[in-house]
Amino acid sequence: MSLVFNAMYLAWSDTRARYSKSVLGPFWLTFGNLISILGLSIVWSALLKQDMHTFVPTITIGMIVWQLVSGAINDGATTFIRQAAIIRNVSMPTWFFVVRSLTRQIINLLHNMIIVAGVIWYFHLPLTPVSLLAIPGLLLVILNLSWITYVLGLFGARFRDIEYTIASLMPLFFFITPVIFRADKLPISMKIIWLNPLSYFIEVVRAPVFGEIPTLKAYAVMLGLLAFGAGASVLLNRRYRHRLAFWL
Amino acid sequence: MANITFEHVTLQYPIYNSRGMSLRNQIVRIATGGRIEKEAGHTTVVTALNDVSFKLKDGDAIGLIGHNGAGKSTLLRTLAGIYQPAMGRIERIGRVATVFEIGAGLEPELSGYENVFNLGMMMGMSYKQVKAILPDIEEFTELGEFLQLPVRTYSSGMTMRLMFAVATANTPEILLIDEMLSTGDASFQDKSKSRIQKLIAAAKIFVFASHDPELIRTYCNRVFRLEHGKLAEVGMDAVG
Numbered sequence: 452m453s454l455v456f457n458a459m460y461l462a463w464s465d466t467r468a469r470y471s472k473s474v475l476g477p478f479w480l481t482f483g484n485l486i487s488i489l490g491l492s493i494v495w496s497a498l499l500k501q502d503m504h505t506f507v508p509t510i511t512i513g514m515i516v517w518q519l520v521s522g523a524i525n526d527g528a529t530t531f532i533r534q535a536a537i538i539r540n541v542s543m544p545t546w547f548f549v550v551r552s553l554t555r556q557i558i559n560l561l562h563n564m565i566i567v568a569g570v571i572w573y574f575h576l577p578l579t580p581v582s583l584l585a586i587p588g589l590l591l592v593i594l595n596l597s598w599i600t601y602v603l604g605l606f607g608a609r610f611r612d613i614e615y616t617i618a619s620l621m622p623l624f625f626f627i628t629p630v631i632f633r634a635d636k637l638p639i640s641m642k643i644i645w646l647n648p649l650s651y652f653i654e655v656v657r658a659p660v661f662g663e664i665p666t667l668k669a670y671a672v673m674l675g676l677l678a679f680g681a682g683a684s685v686l687l688n689r690r691y692r693h694r695l696a697f698w699l
Numbered sequence: 700m701a702n703i704t705f706e707h708v709t710l711q712y713p714i715y716n717s718r719g720m721s722l723r724n725q726i727v728r729i730a731t732g733g734r735i736e737k738e739a740g741h742t743t744v745v746t747a748l749n750d751v752s753f754k755l756k757d758g759d760a761i762g763l764i765g766h767n768g769a770g771k772s773t774l775l776r777t778l779a780g781i782y783q784p785a786m787g788r789i790e791r792i793g794r795v796a797t798v799f800e801i802g803a804g805l806e807p808e809l810s811g812y813e814n815v816f817n818l819g820m821m822m823g824m825s826y827k828q829v830k831a832i833l834p835d836i837e838e839f840t841e842l843g844e845f846l847q848l849p850v851r852t853y854s855s856g857m858t859m860r861l862m863f864a865v866a867t868a869n870t871p872e873i874l875l876i877d878e879m880l881s882t883g884d885a886s887f888q889d890k891s892k893s894r895i896q897k898l899i900a901a902a903k904i905f906v907f908a909s910h911d912p913e914l915i916r917t918y919c920n921r922v923f924r925l926e927h928g929k930l931a932e933v934g935m936d937a938v939g
Contacts, residue, residue, distance in 0.1 A: 456826070464806065464816070465806075472808070537803065538781070539781065539800070539803070610722040612723065616722070693782075697713055697782070
């Protein structure tokens with residue numbers, strides 16, 4: 452258990468090291484997000500003639516959950532490569548590095564929460580007891596991201612193309628995931644976005660904030676993915692855990 | 700009580716070139732049944748340890764000698780449990796500390812103190828434990844004010860002091876060191892010598908790979924020579 456704390460401490464240390472000597476520190480990320488949300492809100496709400504009161508919170512929460520998801524997936528492939536020096540020097544369980552990598556994403560998320568809080572306050576978004584469902588939703592997202600980080604990290608260490616493949620695919624996923632729009636606003640022809648598993652990652656967090664209970668299907672997909680991913684990780688770990696040090 | 704037993708340990712090390720690391724080549728290889736891209740799946744396998752057997756017990760201080768590429772570093776990593784052998788049996792009892800690559804795991808932008816916490820916690824110490832060894836590290840490294848500066852300003856000797864201090868502060872039962880001790884100045888040599896001797900006296904195991912006969916004679920009481928992955932115990936006079 453103390454190892455989990457250690458991994459989290461190291462993630463915090465990584466964050467500090469990355470932004471050392473900068474004044475805003477990790478808040479640079481928050482600031483950057485604020486700018487892009489502002490820009491998107493102004494341009495898109497005018498373009499799509501949307502009501503700012505629902506449109507801006509939709510974009511904000513969508514973008515911030517997307518930052519978490521895409522950040523974890525982008526970083527996933529380099530989870531072990533980045534820590535190669537330690538893996539070759541200290542015998543540590545593989546999950547240690549996954550916790551470290553994912554915690555950094557969560558630290559970023561916490562910094563971004565300021566924007567969410569600000570938007571909810573500014574637009575008087577009515578929070579209901581249903582909104583609390585966003586918390587288990589977020590937990591499901593994080594649990595799913597942990598196996599994704601692990602599996603991508605393992606493949607990324609063995610095949611160095613994975614990192615770049617993912618980096619080039621993520622922008623595409625941004626458009627076929629309901630990040631800057633609500634899926635129910637889409638024409639029937641676009642229902643295929645529900646074939647994209649990442650759509651559910653956004654919905655289980657965002658829908659509750661707007662007082663809607665996420666569909667049963669969304670929860671089923673999230674839990675199903677989790678069960679599948681956990682199983683795959685256990686199998687991969689058993690088979691390749693000892694090979695990892697050779698790949699780095 | 701610490702002990703390490705190797706029984707007929709053979710370790711093979713795959714070397715992936717850029718082609719072996721390439722996903723496209725793997726896919727093409729599968730798709731073509733391995734005929735067209737014959738080269739794609741070709742990874743060189745190096746037998747780094749070949750049928751190695753030995754027993755280390757309390758108080759053993761092993762000097763590991765051999766040419767470059769003889770398998771010294773690989774043996775140390777196998778001793779630490781980082782590499783798992785393809786064949787053979789390894790038994791290891793005792794808490795392991797390693798000092799292999801200088802600077803490994805250090806964050807150049809963070810201060811010496813912050814890096815002490817990072818290193819300690821990477822080795823599995825708790826925050827409290829690291830805090831408890833801080834005075835010892837300050838005393839041992841003699842880095843003084845430098846501990847507050849970013850590690851990127853350190854010389855290799857200073858980095859070595861820091862890493863060695865953290866690795867040994869918590870009195871490991873098995874201490875594995877690759878080369879490097881030679882980077883310190885005379886006062887550091889003295890200090891590390893007395894610390895290693897204390898460790899051996901406390902019935903711990905110390906394994907040290909080096910090309911320096913003088914250091915091996917000072918620190919070690921047994922000598923292993925590695926040659927093309929084969930290990931043999933030799934007398935102290937074979938050190939040269």
